[in-house]
Amino acid sequence: MKPDDMQLQLIDDVDRRLIQATQGGLPLVPRPYHRLAEQMDLSAVEVMTRLQRMLTSGIIRRIGVVPNHYALGYRVNGMTVWDVPDAQIDELGQQVGALEFVSHCYRRRRYPPKWPYNLFAMVHGQTTAQVEAQIQIIAQVLGHYNCGHQVLYSTRILKKTGLRI
Amino acid sequence: MNTKSMAMLTSINGSDHSQLNSLQKSLLNDFQKDLPLSPTPYADIAMQLGVTEAEVLETLQELQKHQIIGRVGPVFQPHRIGTSTLAAMIVPKERLQSVADYLSSLPEINHNYEREHHINLWFVITATSEAHLQAVLNEIAQNTGIKVMSLPILENYHLDFSFDLKWRNE
Known part of the structure; x- marks a missing residue:
């Protein structure tokens, strides 16, 4: 897909806040989406639903462990x-x-x-x-x-x- | 032995890769995507691996503390929100550190590498719009007095975003 087409993918202000709240990583606590929801004054269901929607639309390409390849020997x-x-x-x-x-x-x-x-x-x-x-x-x-x-x-x-x- | 498994035999922050236990290896290799979007994702992973939620959380915290993982969370697709470009400059050696420090201080710059080439400074600029991107490019050129080459992505040819660390058969 060309970048121009990608620009048509719209996100709202809440998505933008959610991106800002998660781009440094999710909290390593038993209920991370609930923790985020509290911080953002949303429900946990809304946090999960919005993350799923951004994953489906390709704004998020994956959610998971991000290894540090340099530390793993790929110098x-x-x-x-x-x-x-x-x-x-x-x-x-x-x-x-x-x-x-x-x-x-x-x-x-x-x-x-x-x-x-x-x-x-x-x-x-x-x-x-x-x-x-x-x-x-x-x-x-x-x-x-x-x-x-x-x-x-x-x-x-x-x-x-x-x-x- | 392929290059990736050879790399595994070298040290990580002074310790040997063979000292990584199977839970650490599994979390590093098998959970780069599909972290469950459920109320208790770490407990779900623990269930799959036959360990406790506390073990998963402690292991991830430990890996993060030693910077073996950068974070656990979403990885965003460039260009889907806002726009970005790869930019490069020819910076005289004696100015490299100060120019690099200036660039790194800008919130729009998220990767900044010195490379072995006469075009020696390479960085990625992300911005909310084309106009914002252009403003950042102009600002850098103006503040440094150095021309900036901008190489935006036209197509992405890489679709699988996890990186196989090749530990499964060990």
Whole structure:
């Protein structure tokens, strides 16, 4: 779905407050939705119903444990960027996005002439060698449609939080 | 052995991954989505795993305390509420820390990475509207005197948002 279509998904002020109240995580107490409901002056049923509705409509993509991959040993984070023909990008993007080691895969706007890359895939590994092996696999998937690529390794995480609105 | 299981053998905050017990591994790998939307989600998980609610809560609190999990809660889809973009700048080395600190102080910035490239600072801006996003981009360019490259998402090709930690067969 294109971002323009997504803008049609409407949320109201209560949803917005609920997003703000939950984006840092749910309380780790036996009845977390009741706790939220008390804080927001809503009923627990309304909190659960609204979360379910946002999950169904795709505003929330999942609710669960969010592991810290860096702490779990995935220290090397490579942003791989590829220049592929616009005519093939949807098909190729879906193939790359389906690879198990790819955590995010997007088509992004090109920024010519200096930045011709339109396909972005984030890969993670314990060592640079592991990540390089993953990049070889992506290169094989793209084959001769790969008109150029780069890998940008992160040297420092300067800030990382959940979505803020 | 694949890369993910190899990664599991390395240390987490000084302790060995093999020291993670089966409840910790199960909570980390199998509950990245579908946390029950019921009055007592942690008790529901405990029931599935054959442990007590208190054990589930204590384990999650412990994992969070050691920053092995960031949080338990909803993960929002970018672009469904408001809008966002990936932005990048070429920042002279001697200014990198101050520019990074300035960016990190902005509430609209939620990821900020230094990367090994001549385009060295990469960050995600989220905003309530296109106009708001443009205002933030302009403000950054004006306050730093550095051009900002903006690369918004045109399509998302990744649909499964959990990340298999490959512990099930251990």
